[in-house]
Amino acid sequence: MNKKGILLILTGYMLVATSCFKSQNNPAYSSFFAGEISGNKKIEMNKINIDTITLTNVNTSYLGFSAISGDSIYLIDKLFCWVYILDLDGQLITRKLGQGAGPKELDLKFVDSFCFLHDGRKLFVGSSLDLHLYDKNWNRIAKKVIDWRGEYTYTDIYQIDSPDPAEISLYGFEYEKFKIINSFKHPDVVLVPIYSEHKDFNAFVSEDYYKKGRIMASIDIRKAKVVGLNGRRPPVYLENKYLGHHSFYSFTLTSEDEIFITHEIDSLIYMYDYDFNLLRKFGYAGRNMNANYTPLTTNFDINKIRHLYFADKPQKGYYEELFYDEANTLLFRSYKKGNKQKVDGLQIYRENVLIADVDVPKEFVILGYIKPYYFSKAIFDEEREQIVIYRFKI
Amino acid sequence: MRIDLFIFLTLCVILLFSCSETEHVDKSVETIDEKVHSKLIFEKTKIEIKNVKRGEVIEGIYTFKNTGENVLTIEYVNPDCTCTSYEVSSNKVLPGQEGWVKLVLDTKDKLPETRINATVRTNTDQRFHRLVLKASIID
Numbered sequence: 001m002n003k004k005g006i007l008l009i010l011t012g013y014m015l016v017a018t019s020c021f022k023s024q025n026n027p028a029y030s031s032f033f034a035g036e037i038s039g040n041k042k043i044e045m046n047k048i049n050i051d052t053i054t055l056t057n058v059n060t061s062y063l064g065f066s067a068i069s070g071d072s073i074y075l076i077d078k079l080f081c082w083v084y085i086l087d088l089d090g091q092l093i094t095r096k097l098g099q100g101a102g103p104k105e106l107d108l109k110f111v112d113s114f115c116f117l118h119d120g121r122k123l124f125v126g127s128s129l130d131l132h133l134y135d136k137n138w139n140r141i142a143k144k145v146i147d148w149r150g151e152y153t154y155t156d157i158y159q160i161d162s163p164d165p166a167e168i169s170l171y172g173f174e175y176e177k178f179k180i181i182n183s184f185k186h187p188d189v190v191l192v193p194i195y196s197e198h199k200d201f202n203a204f205v206s207e208d209y210y211k212k213g214r215i216m217a218s219i220d221i222r223k224a225k226v227v228g229l230n231g232r233r234p235p236v237y238l239e240n241k242y243l244g245h246h247s248f249y250s251f252t253l254t255s256e257d258e259i260f261i262t263h264e265i266d267s268l269i270y271m272y273d274y275d276f277n278l279l280r281k282f283g284y285a286g287r288n289m290n291a292n293y294t295p296l297t298t299n300f301d302i303n304k305i306r307h308l309y310f311a312d313k314p315q316k317g318y319y320e321e322l323f324y325d326e327a328n329t330l331l332f333r334s335y336k337k338g339n340k341q342k343v344d345g346l347q348i349y350r351e352n353v354l355i356a357d358v359d360v361p362k363e364f365v366i367l368g369y370i371k372p373y374y375f376s377k378a379i380f381d382e383e384r385e386q387i388v389i390y391r392f393k394i
Numbered sequence: 395m396r397i398d399l400f401i402f403l404t405l406c407v408i409l410l411f412s413c414s415e416t417e418h419v420d421k422s423v424e425t426i427d428e429k430v431h432s433k434l435i436f437e438k439t440k441i442e443i444k445n446v447k448r449g450e451v452i453e454g455i456y457t458f459k460n461t462g463e464n465v466l467t468i469e470y471v472n473p474d475c476t477c478t479s480y481e482v483s484s485n486k487v488l489p490g491q492e493g494w495v496k497l498v499l500d501t502k503d504k505l506p507e508t509r510i511n512a513t514v515r516t517n518t519d520q521r522f523h524r525l526v527l528k529a530s531i532i533d
Contacts, residue, residue, distance in 0.1 A: 061511065061524040079474065079513050080522040099472065099513055099522060109513070110474040306506065 026166070029211050032232040032278060037268065039282035039352025048346075048358050048392045053090035055378075055387040060084075062385070066378035068368030069116040075378055075387065076114055081106035081124075083138075088370055090389060096138045103140050106132060112173070115180035115190055123180065123190065123221060129173070131221055144224035148172070163201055165212035168226050170196050177248040185257045185274065188222040193249065194229070203244030204296050204305060210237045215249065216259075230276045236266045240295045245308040252322040252331075262333055264318040265293060269333065269349070282352035283333075286345045289317025290338030314339045323366045325374075332366040332374070348394070356394075364390055431519050432489075433462030442528040446501050454497045454527040460487045466516060471495055471525075473512040477504065478527070480512065497527045506531050 061079035068074070072093065075084040081099040086092055097106045108126045115123045120136030129146040148154065150168030157169045164170075174193035183189040194217045196202055201209050210233045218228035237243060249263040257274040267285040272278055285291070294312045296304060321334040331349040344364055348356040365377045376390035441454035460466040466487040471480040477500050483493040497512055507530060514523040 059520050059522070061513070061522070063511070079511055079524055082522075099515065109472050110511075310507075 026212075029232060032272075032276065033234050033270070033281070035278055035281060037282060038280045039349070039354070041284055041354040043357070044355040045348075045394065046356070046358065048356070048360075048394060050360065050364075050390050050392045053389040053391065055086075055090055055389070056385065058084065058092075058387055060380070060387070062380045062382040062387075064378065064380050064387075065111070065114060066367055066375075066389070067114070067116055068370060068375060071370050073370070073375060073378075073389070074116070076111060076124075078111045081108055081111060083122075088373060088391075097134075104138055105140075107143065108132060112175060113178035113180050113192075115182055117182045117187070117190075118184060119187055123182075125173070125178070125180065127175075131224060133221060144221075146219060146224045146226065148226055150226075158198060161200060163198055165201070165208065165214065166229060168217075168229065170198055170201065171214065171217065171229065172197070174248065177250065179250060181251065181253050183218070183257055183274070184253065184255045186218075188220050189218050189227065190221055191251070191253070191259075192217050192219060193251070195247070199300075202300075203247040204242050205300050207238065207241070209233075210242075210247075216251070231261070231272075234263055234266045234268070234270070236263070240265070240293055241297070243293055243295050245296075245305065245313050246293060246316075246318055250319070250321045252324045254324060254326055260322050260324060260331060262319045262322050264320070265291070266319070269322070269331070280352065282349070284347070284354050284357070286317060286319070286333075286335040286337065286347060287357055288337050288341055289335065289345070290315060290340065291317055317341075321365045321377075323368055323374075325369045327369075334360075334365045361390065430464045430517070431462070432460055432464045432466040432517055434458045434466050434487075434516060434518055434523075435461050436523065436525075439524060440526040440528065442530075444530045446529045446531045448504075448531050448533050449502050451498060451500050452527075452529055454499075454525070455494050456497070456525050457492055457494045458487075459492045460489050462518070463489055464517075465489070466493075466518070468493070468495070469515040469517065471512055471514050473497060473510055475499075475510050477502075478510045478512065495525060497525060499527055499529060501529055501531050504529070504531055506533075 060077050063078040065076040073086040081097050083096040084092060085094050099106060101107045106124055108124060111124050112127050113125045117123060122134040124132040129148055131144045133141045135141050148168060152167060152169045154169045157163055157167060171194040174195045177193055180190050180192050193215060196213060200206060203209055214229035215231035215233060217226050220227045246264040249261050251259055251261045253259055259272045261270045267283050268281045269283040270281045293316055294308060296308060315338050317336050317338045319333060319335045323332045329350060333347040335345045337344055343359040344362055346358050346360045347354060363379050367375045367377045372393050373391040379388045436456055436458045443452050446452055468482050468485045471482060473480060479498045481496040487493040495514060499510055510527045512525045514525060515521060
């Protein structure tokens, strides 16, 4: 092969290699948030009637998640790795998996997160970047570890004083708010919140973390590789230096892969396309939220940070979860008011218009919709040995 | 002769692959429900130890009794943290006999309020049991 041929092959290889990782060319920070606030408020309901479903005698560790997929409710036991499938009334239909190394078992000490993919596959994630993938019949397809290296290894990046915010190894899964959503347009890609613990680039010490830090990773589960980093934290975080204990967000997708995001302390909801171009922003503050946030004003101090997480944060109100009912074009946002209030809140938007902001029981967090009911996430009550799910119609 | 050799090698390869396929079948799920089940009752499943000096290694001992009519098998104990090791009195416990599971936690790098969970897998109907070791650690 002559030199020209080699050059062509190398060029082609470089093109393919660079196109695999989707990194932004550092768009201006303002482009993620600038623009008019749209929408308005037109309240259509002031109250919703909520049913309570109480499950007892479930063989569970009382550490769990819930999910809705198709016409069923799922309870996922984080410790025992059982997956319970329930009908709309909370009646047990069947049970799948369970901890173990068999082909129909889940080989995890603890399930950190999960995702039911649109094509019926099921993904479970452990604490070592390990992916456990099952087919629609609950047979194990693959067990992989994500290659999270960028230009540097996870260890090496911590020795660098001013790391590049686009560097993959700077980030890891946001275990505090570990929600995984499958892209509709890219069946093997899931989107996951990320954060950084770098000594100079983290939520408690760094302005750049808020201006330049990426917030979401795209992961190709077939290749077990990070294929994109994107998003930013909104300007409200720069007004409170620093609210690391509130630097979380929740998100949901439309079937066109448009992304709705709500950040814990920002009353606005941002809607982006898949490439994080801002489409619109809208939203109103929740009612009776204690928004008197306490920043960390000193240098990094682990004891003060623990206090902020465990003692201060429960007193405060913040936005917690989003669910988009595409068929009815309704967007639901759950929020906490703070522990002095006896209830929490739920907002409902139709397009950009707030049509309801109602009280809901403490711990109520919106989960999803199975006609004709909207469901809350399951509340695992270890003391009473019961699981509670709320549901309502509108 | 060359063709014969080719056929022979092909058969060898087929045989080799067919053997390895059977080896990959994991029987653990298929057989679990065929096993003779036992019963057990833990005296307690949660232990809390307060005022632990950071760096101390603490133990939680969880005693249980085989209340079934068959031999109880402790298939494994699986703490959810590498900071915790375990011991079991015996993997097989006869009907009416008692046994124990011990969790051993190194508190060196743990949060002030630490909680360790361990899954115990047994040949009971329930199959999994959760043990909790809580520690309040002081610096």
